[in-house]
Amino acid sequence: MGATEHEYAAAVAAVRSASLLCDRTQGRLVAGDTLTKGDDSPVTVADFAAQAVVCAELAERLGRFDLVGEEDAADLHDDAQVALRDGVVELVAHQIGRSVDARTVLDWIGLGGADGTTDRYWTLDPIDGTKGFVRGDQYAIALALIEHGEVVLGVLGCPNLPNPDGSRGAVFVAADGRCIAWYGATTDPVPVHVARPGSLSAARVCESVESGHSDHDQSARIVERLGIEVDPYRIDSQCKYAAVARGDASIYLRLPTRADYREKIWDHAAGKFVVEQAGGRVTDVTGAPLDFRHGRRLEQNRGVIATDGAFHDEVVAAVAAVLA
Ligand code: AMP
Ligand code: MG
Secondary structure, three states: OOOOHHHHHHHHHHHHHHHHHHHHHOOOOOOOOEEEOOOOOEEEHHHHHHHHHHHHHHHHHHOOOOEEEOOOHHHHOOHHHHHHHHHHHHHHHHHHOOOOOHHHHHHHHHOOEOOOOOOEEEEEEEEEOHHHHHHOOOOEEEEEEEEOOEEEEEEEEEEEEEOOOOOEEEEEEEEOOEEEEEEOOOOOOEEOOOOOOOOHHHOOEEEOOOOOOOOHHHHHHHHHHOOOOOOOEEOOOOHHHHHHHOOOOOEEEEOOOOOOOOOEHHHOHHHHHHHHHOOOEEEOOOOOOOOOOOOOEOOOOOOEEEEOOOOHHHHHHHHHHHHO
């Protein structure tokens, strides 16, 4: 059935609200606002607050839903985290414009506790690219709706993204065969479409800033093999998908740094659909479609290749040759 108009509006409103919260917070983090999770990745007050705000907005507008969110309210339960928890509550209260108690905020975060095994669920990365967020660079709020393993709606908030029109901050929405974006404070969305350079040599590759998330040495070999002459564009988060969708880049390579790593669904669902609805193609490094029917991770996939669609098969072949 795809997303209803009601779900579309709720998702856009939720991502906009979280984007405002994050934009207001970036650059103002103080000691104690950041925690290192069990998997060694950073999380900040804004990650938790953004998840609370998105879940609260969806709950108010849609009632019951299943949502797989990156953040776990349990990380805030411990009394050792009282300062962090207070910081989260303050950010949420400011964003919704009224006071709210910690219990309610933790309950909202807890709405993201689904496991991704039902026929219809949302997935949310409240701050994708937390390392970029903390560094003052790029990050994204990524929300997607998945039906029978297929993404049917993708919303990407990119509050710090520089736009072609000179403004900063964008919201991309993909659904029903098209992708649109709002740039800066404009009220009129623009259509988003991939740009296809005439030759592979002019195609620009984008990849993670973090070499621990995608293998830079291998991507350099792939770029060379494809005869690409343009330097790679390194940018954090699902802003890479946005870059391909609107023609800032032609190819996004995410090359496994470890044989046992499985990508998380919230790191890809919204972005993948933004690229596809903008006219591009997305597969894993073997050329297989991303399969969202296996819970919190893409258990059946390895890495990701997203392209403007023109040279996808050539890129998959070059990746296969280099990774072999
Ligand atoms: P990026 O900003 O594209 O580098 O991606 C950020 C995301 O990388 C985070 O949301 C993590 O979930 C994810 N991540 C963490 N470790 C790895 C890894 N070893 N391989 C791929 N992705 C990872
Ligand atoms: Mg992420």
